[in-house]
Amino acid sequence: MSDTEKDRIFQLHAHHTGVLNIQSQLEVHNRQDLARAYTPGVAFLSQEIAKNPRLKRQYTLSGKLIVLITDGSAVLGLGNLGPAAGLPVIEGKALLYKDLAKVNALPLALDQVPVDEAVTTIKNISQTFAGIHLEDIAAPRCFEIETKLSQALSIPVYHDDQEGTAIVVLAGLLNAVQVVGKELTQAHIVINGVGASGYATARLLHAIGVQHLTLVDIHGVITPDDRRYNRYQRQLAQELHTAPAQKGQTLTDVIAHQDIFIGLSDQNVLQPADVQQMNKQPIIFALANPVPEIAPAKAVQAGAAVVATGSSKYPNQVNNVLVFPGLFKGLLQSSLEQVDYGLQLLVAQKLAQLTAQPDAKHIIADVFDPRVVAAVSQAVAQYAQKGK
Template sequence: MSELEDILKLHAAHTGVLDIKSNLAVTNRSELAQAYTPGVSMLSKEIEAHPALKSKYTMSGKLVALITDGTAVLGLGNIGPAAGLPVIEGKALLYKDLANINAIPLALNQVDTADAVATIKNIALSFAGIHLEDIAAPRCFEIEEQLSQVLDIPVYHDDQEGTAIVVLAGLINAARVVKKQLTDLKIVVNGVGASGLATARLLYQIGIKNLILVDQHGVITATDMNYNSYQRNLAKLLQTPTNLQGQPLAAVIEHQDVFIGLSDKNVLQSQDVQKMNTQPIIFALANPIPEIDPAVAQQAGAAVIATGSSKYPNQVNNILAFPGLFKGLLSSNLKRVDAQLQQVVAVALANVISQPTAQQIIPDVFDERVVPTVSHAVQKYSQGQK
């Protein structure tokens, strides 16, 4: 039996990987009266008088909406909302298994930004948080921004905040390994979609100013109309010289300390790594095939290598962020995943590895310390905001 047949058989056996589990037994009239009618009518009257009580007395206080339109699925591209469902169903499973968080996968048709925002806003009363997934840029930026302004619950885009947190955590320890100051690093970010832009933005906000953004049309500058306003605005903040506009990766990789790839397979060559500063750090995070084969990068002189794959050491995976993050958000009643919180979580994740090495700059995805560490960091941050 092929791997595909195995996977299809597994998922078909249970019609997916999730079920709804009841918390109350209903085996007699008394239990029925308390769990359903007439008991719920009294509950409904209480919530009518005090709407905030719905989060205490219904599962809306512990349920996360996992929403995708399938326009930007990692490694697959725009495959549509129905085909995006297996990804978010899998993440809902991870939420439950790793952090005991209840999440429900929802497929959203590929409507315009205003309609997407209105739809999610109109169903938000049922949820304690919104997790956006696999929505293409720039719509993902617009949707998250607008929802954050109109909803009083956390709105989180895993491709943005989740990736940024885990990359920063890995970079903190990579800098320790090569004995370079984090904020002094010269970094090229290749691939500036949702993940790349959010990562670059977080690195800038923590004090890393030597950043060059490269995408399919070359180096991004503030005046390059090949790119969207979010990309151009960050290039403006970075004061990227206009004479670099459109330059390819190979032209700007020289004398860089770090390559962060959130782009496509095999875009970084051995000679590119050799042109970088001593002890270069390579984060080749494209999946399933990285921007450069780790063995090739190592042979070219890379001191620290991370990928998005479980086949190699230093797997940069959002599993390290989102389960513990939402566990902390829900337990602390924190409403925003801002840049400062992202930094706090990244530092906590990095510190799980007390003595980082080139082979271990980030915790393993099954490290049992990760979820409680991240959750505690969120709760501690929340206390400082009150």
């Protein structure tokens, strides 16, 4: 990106002091308006809500407001930049919630406190919200925070880096394997980068029946006995029956005879020679941002049949924005409280179906496709109806 364009970005955000504002739903022009919108009228609401706290969802903003929470410990692909630096990301996502799905979202930065303290803080403010969207929180903290909040609260708790990524990756894969004529559950898949996104993606793929998964991170293949990895990673490796002998093997060591590479890691870690070692018509999802694990042109030159990235600069943008606006719109309308594997699969299927005839350069809908939010929110409603 040019310096001129960077300057324009800073000027735009400075001019508006961010990208969000608060607008009132009622106008107050006289004493009668004041009495209805504020005192003494709100006293009647307070008395009724005291008798039945659930009425707050009907009579206050809490019925349509979600909160976007970050501690800035894993901002985009930039690392631990701190809570304040995480604010531009969640503010931008709040804007997308509103513009794409008419969902109200409030950005909130949380200090990097111990897990239990973070959970307690979020629980203590949860009465204000209809749902919790966690963002840019590093693993394994994010796993613990999401699990504890989901158990403690009766509103949806969703981590976009986990569930959002897993859903959109699966949606893209469902169509990519059609293009190359392979069966997803039988494909050999290597996931490079098993933080929040990679872990959740592996979990979802395993849950839907994928048989051959290899997990690679900074120290090489994750094995059940490798104490350099956290307990969540080791447990998943155990469930995948990863052989202890693979401990420490690098991506290059295990890339041969793989059908699919999913990168949720760092720029330029996959080489053309690696792609050439894969099975015929390999699928490359190089999703690191802002620079992918391999440049798409290089991947195609090396023999890749389908290439996706997380960037809008290339075809096949596999990005969470395809998921979260419509997902929470559906959650608010349906009163579902969990984003479980069944819901993730259905949303992924509905997203994939928006591309009726996938080809190498068209495996997933465009982020501005007006059908996306409706398809995702309707999938949530359908899933909720099944559960009744």
